[in-house]
Amino acid sequence: MSQIASIHSFRGGTGKSNTCANLSALLAMQGRRVGVIDTDIQSPGIHVLFGLHEEDMAHSLNDYLWGKCSIEQAAFDVTQRLDADIKGQIFLIPSSIKAGEIARVLREGYDVGLLNDGFHALVEKLELDVLMIDTHPGLNEETLLSIAISDVLAIIMRPDQQDYQGTGVTVDVARKLDVPRMMLIINKVPAVFDLDEVKAQVEQTYDCEVAAVLPHSDEMMILASAGIFVLRYPDHPITTTLKQAVSRLLP
């Protein structure tokens, strides 16, 4: 049965898009058909991780929302671009990176019902096993819709006081919206911290399972979104942890 998973964080800069791309790649390596949709219309970016450039985007999510194309016409099969042994497939639905088109969405708004129809149409037409939604940080109309329709929600947070408070709000909202499976991923944890202790503290604070605790990584920083970490570093401890997270989030 197909599943919809949202990857969300209350604040920006948590590594949400990076985590979404890595989890998607791991799912596709298992042989699954994965859709990745960038609903961060105001500040899109996940296309960079998949090596998709502005000139490659014949269509985008924006075009679909303006009635210029079907949602599947805005989906790009990026599997081959990743140059890795991937048994499944990854389809990316990018948001437009053109400044004028971002401004137009902000100015005119869009049909939220059409966005929801698009999620369901993608799952059906591309025969997806999983649709991963990369959201805009914080709580707004798009993110609330994404959370509401998700079977699985992963909330990314850093060990930071601002993240702690915002994550609490997000967890409360997700509980109110009856998300069937919700887990936390703690990212960019300083090397001096005891990872098990951080996991235990966060689980106790939010009464929510932690799917992964990811230490700060110089390799990740140096990669700088120029590729997908788990493909570049298949034997790295972070890759192992992300594999475990996938098996918890989307068994």
Next chain:
Amino acid sequence: MGGLFDRLQSEIETRQQVEGITPADLLDISPELRRIINMILRQGEMSLTEIVFQLDMRPSEVKGLLDTLIAKGYLRVFEVKGEQRYKTFLARKRGREVPLNIWEALGSKVG
């Protein structure tokens, strides 16, 4: 002819009737209505039989809740092969209401 307040009130009421539910409204409605809306949102569209099957409630109770949601403008009903199906009617996301000259200035910069 009514006063300005009456006309504004009427416009607000009309807008609320036709505009559908916003994702933020989901947080404000009662848990039993929210449960149904969420379920239909996740499925895309559902029939009464499918909804009753998912909930531990009598069909008449479910029908009452569906009628409430339709009256609020949050659900729409349509027919497929003689069967009534329900779909969440989501409100359009409005554009940002900022002074027009901001968009003009931005447009001239970014095309």
